Amino acid sequence: MQTVPVSLRSNPYEIVISSGIFDQFGDYFLKWTKGAKNAIVVTDTNVEPLYGLKIAEILADAGVNNDLCVVEAGEESKCVDVAAMLWERLIECGADRKTVVVAVGGGVVGDLAGFVAATLNRGLPFIQVPTTLLAQVDSSVGGKTGINIPQGKNLVGAFWQPKGVLMDTQTLRTLDDRQYRAGLAEVVKYGVILDANFFNFLEQNVQKIRARDEAVLAKIIARCCELKAQIVLEDERETSGRRAVLNYGHTFGHVVEKLGGYGVYLHGEAVGIGMSFAARLACWLEPENLKLERLAQRQDALLTALKIPTKAPEFNRDAILNTMMHDKKTVNGTIRFVLPNRLGECEMKKISNIESFI
Ligand SMILES: NC(=O)c1ccc[n+]([C@@H]2O[C@H](COP(=O)([O-])OP(=O)(O)OC[C@H]3O[C@@H](n4cnc5c(N)ncnc54)[C@H](O)[C@@H]3O)[C@@H](O)[C@H]2O)c1
Ligand SMILES: [Zn+2]
Incomplete structure (x- = not known):
């Protein structure tokens, strides 16, 4: 227990x-x-x-x-x-x-x-x-x-x-496969944003996770709850900004949910795609940073091994930009993204030239 x-x-x-x-x-x-x-x-x-x-x-x-x-x-x-x-x-x-x-x-x-x-x-x-x-x-x-x-x-x-x-x-x-995998996307998210050791643990236990091994799942769920609870203790009412790190993968994830048509992508599937997008954006901002490059590769590999999508369909570029600009995190064309600094650590960054990346 x-x-x-x-x-x-x-x-x-x-x-x-x-x-x-x-x-x-x-x-x-x-x-x-x-x-x-x-x-x-x-x-x-x-x-x-x-x-x-x-x-x-x-x-x-x-x-x-x-x-x-x-x-x-x-x-x-x-x-x-x-x-x-x-x-x-x-x-x-x-x-x-x-x-x-x-x-x-x-x-x-x-x-x-x-x-x-x-x-x-x-x-x-x-x-x-x-x-x-x-x-x-x-x-x-x-x-x-x-x-x-x-x-x-x-x-x-x-x-x-x-x-x-x-x-x-x-x-x-009894949970169907898609719902299960959608939950796993949020699990991977915790590893990337808060706990590199937990990310390693997930990589090492892919087969057991896919088999829904209950001992491994209990460990995973407990660690996710601990990590989220810690953030909640730091920022219970979402006032300091700390809680916002939990939105990693969610800015582009919301674009995928909206442009894909609500209900077509499960939230977790869209978050998987959003995390892949965010990691690539982080690499684009720091092209010399090999650690980030490695992080993006490992994250995509883990998501793929868990059968979580990482690639968005071909959305219209203007539609993507338009949806992002209407995001509540966008102020005067500057959009804020939660981006990884390294595995297990991330922060909110302001991006003013997102159109050059897309
Ligand atoms: N409060 C928060 O902090 C927070 C955070 C993330 C998401 N959410 C909300 O959570 C909701 C999504 O939750 P969800 O993904 O659990 O969706 P859900 O509650 O719709 O459950 C998904 C489906 O699985 C079925 N189901 C539930 N448990 C089952 C089981 N053990 N076996 C078989 N079927 C089962 C449900 O009947 C439903 O059809 C959204 O409304 C979202 O806004 C809230
Ligand atoms: Zn979410």
């Missing part, structure tokens, strides 16, 4: 990662909530039969009254209407300030249920049980919750930290 403490001063909590740990969820729930009696389990239509029902049963066995709320699987559920439906359901179920919201699912369920928990009655206790790799290494750590509105993704949201996070690596067995 791996435990990662998240030592926030206002709300310290732990992330517990292990194979088969669901069986102990009742004990963790009672420990983290100091014996709460009522819960609402939020899950989606895919996860309900796999794990949602099981979590609800485990809670019932632990003496916790609970209702199961199931939303349609997919990003569309991260919207005002579904959030409102959940607020209403919670009120119908008699939820009060002590009712615990338990999110069982991927990032969609986590963001949505977390937002509902953050807002109803000005905040209900919240527990995350993430079941996708992306949710385990990224979205369930850091306290960002939110929903989409027509004007943009994640535009409405709140910082709301959970009381605890429980991850069972067995859930990854």
Whole structure:
């Protein structure tokens, strides 16, 4: 079992990662909530039969009254209407300030249920049980919750930290290949931006990662959570700029998501392409830097070995520039990119001549 403490001063909590740990969820729930009696389990239509029902049963066995709320699987559920439906359901179920919201699912369920928990009655206790790799290494750590509105993704949201996070690596067995690989792109990202030794570990364990070896996965997930938690501790509310390093690969990744047509590329696939772009941009800015050249090669090789795409389709150059210039990180034609200095270290850099690179 791996435990990662998240030592926030206002709300310290732990992330517990292990194979088969669901069986102990009742004990963790009672420990983290100091014996709460009522819960609402939020899950989606895919996860309900796999794990949602099981979590609800485990809670019932632990003496916790609970209702199961199931939303349609997919990003569309991260919207005002579904959030409102959940607020209403919670009120119908008699939820009060002590009712615990338990999110069982991927990032969609986590963001949505977390937002509902953050807002109803000005905040209900919240527990995350993430079941996708992306949710385990990224979205369930850091306290960002939110929903989409027509004007943009994640535009409405709140910082709301959970009381605890429980991850069972067995859930990854049922995840489809594309979703699994999309999560792996964020895993590689942590190595490149924060931890060269972790990157080496990934390179050395490609076969086991592809085989979804649970011991290796538990180590990987724990390290990603540690790395993200450290950044979150340094910049909980995204005010100092430190948290922005997590956006490595995301500026061009967003271009790929947008120009590829939303939904065509999974977020993680677009991030793989974005990381490859960012590393090449770093090399272009410092043509003599052989370390960067080597980094770009190793990163592409690892992504490719994990079957994560690194090459964007032939987008129209003007469309690329236009999309980048509308990015919120662009000011007066100067775009900011998170770029590697060396393996395991990166920083935000201002680029004023991106059109010469593309
Ligand atoms: N809050 C944050 O900091 C943060 C960070 C990154 C991403 N996100 C958000 O996360 C969301 C994406 O999360 P995601 O990639 O987990 O998508 P998702 O929640 O849509 O899950 C992907 C698919 O896998 C299914 N699924 C989930 N667990 C499964 C399992 N164990 N076995 C089989 N199928 C399973 C889901 O039903 C869904 O169809 C986006 O909305 C994104 O904005 C949030
Ligand atoms: Zn991402």
